[in-house]
Amino acid sequence: MNAQMPSAEAGAGAPGDAVPAGRTEVARWVAEYGDDLFRYALSRVGDREAARDIVQETFLALVKGAGFEGRSSPKTWLIGVLRHKIADHFRRASQAPETSAPDPEEALFDGGGRWRVPPGPWPFDPGDALDRKRFREGLLRCLRELPPRRASLFVLREMEGLATEQLCKEFATTPTNIWVLLHRARLALRACLERSGFGGGNETPGKDTP
Numbered sequence: 001m002n003a004q005m006p007s008a009e010a011g012a013g014a015p016g017d018a019v020p021a022g023r024t025e026v027a028r029w030v031a032e033y034g035d036d037l038f039r040y041a042l043s044r045v046g047d048r049e050a051a052r053d054i055v056q057e058t059f060l061a062l063v064k065g066a067g068f069e070g071r072s073s074p075k076t077w078l079i080g081v082l083r084h085k086i087a088d089h090f091r092r093a094s095q096a097p098e099t100s101a102p103d104p105e106e107a108l109f110d111g112g113g114r115w116r117v118p119p120g121p122w123p124f125d126p127g128d129a130l131d132r133k134r135f136r137e138g139l140l141r142c143l144r145e146l147p148p149r150r151a152s153l154f155v156l157r158e159m160e161g162l163a164t165e166q167l168c169k170e171f172a173t174t175p176t177n178i179w180v181l182l183h184r185a186r187l188a189l190r191a192c193l194e195r196s197g198f199g200g201g202n203e204t205p206g207k208d209t210p
Contacts, residue, residue: 026062026063029059029062029074029078032074032075033075033078034059036075037058037078037079037082038052040079040082041082041085043140044086044155044159045086045089045090045140045155046141046144050089053089054082054085054086057085057088058081058082058085061081086155087156087160087170090151090155090156091170093151094149094153094170094171135193138193138196138197138198139189139193141192141196142188142189142193142196143155143189145192146185146188149171150181150182150184150185153171153178154182154185157182158182
């Protein structure tokens with residue numbers, strides 16, 4: 001990724017011992033960590049342009065006054081700032097108006113609420129599978145098929161680890177509704193991934209195709 005250093009000058013210092021990053025330090029961090037931040041963002045949002053924008057916002061936050069306190073490595077700290085920007089991205093996406101496209105969940109059940117085709121057993125742990133390139137790419141494709149609110153909620157909860165209480169605040173809803181939305185997102189993602197060849201005994205994500 002060819003990250004560009006934001007043109008703004010460094011802002012006022014953050015409270016406490018935090019030291020705002022100057023342009024020279026930001027330029028060095030762009031060169032050293034820009035590609036790593038881009039790959040992390042891309043693994044969450046699945047869109048190269050959006051990932052670039054999020055990385056740019058991360059470095060812009062530094063020159064605007066986000067202070068590095070030295071309590072961790074610069075890379076670890078930058079990933080923390082990046083995660084906040086990723087969360088902001090999905091908050092914005094969740095507020096976008098829903099389209100009139102068919103709900104992918106509707107294809108899973110008949111009129112009586114029964115499975116049209118029961119899901120097969122998954123022979124792997126989804127958490128471990130996130131580290132597998134091919135599975136991760138399939139998951140990101142399937143996330144793009146979900147309504148934005150459900151996709152955003154899934155990423156923030158399952159990939160970024162936001163607590164239910166925080167999700168309720170961000171989405172202005174109840175824990176019960178959070179659970180329902182997550183349940184529907186997981187069902188739709190599972191069905192989509194099975195259509196892509198994952199699960200049901202067809203393939204394990206640890207065996208990437210050359």
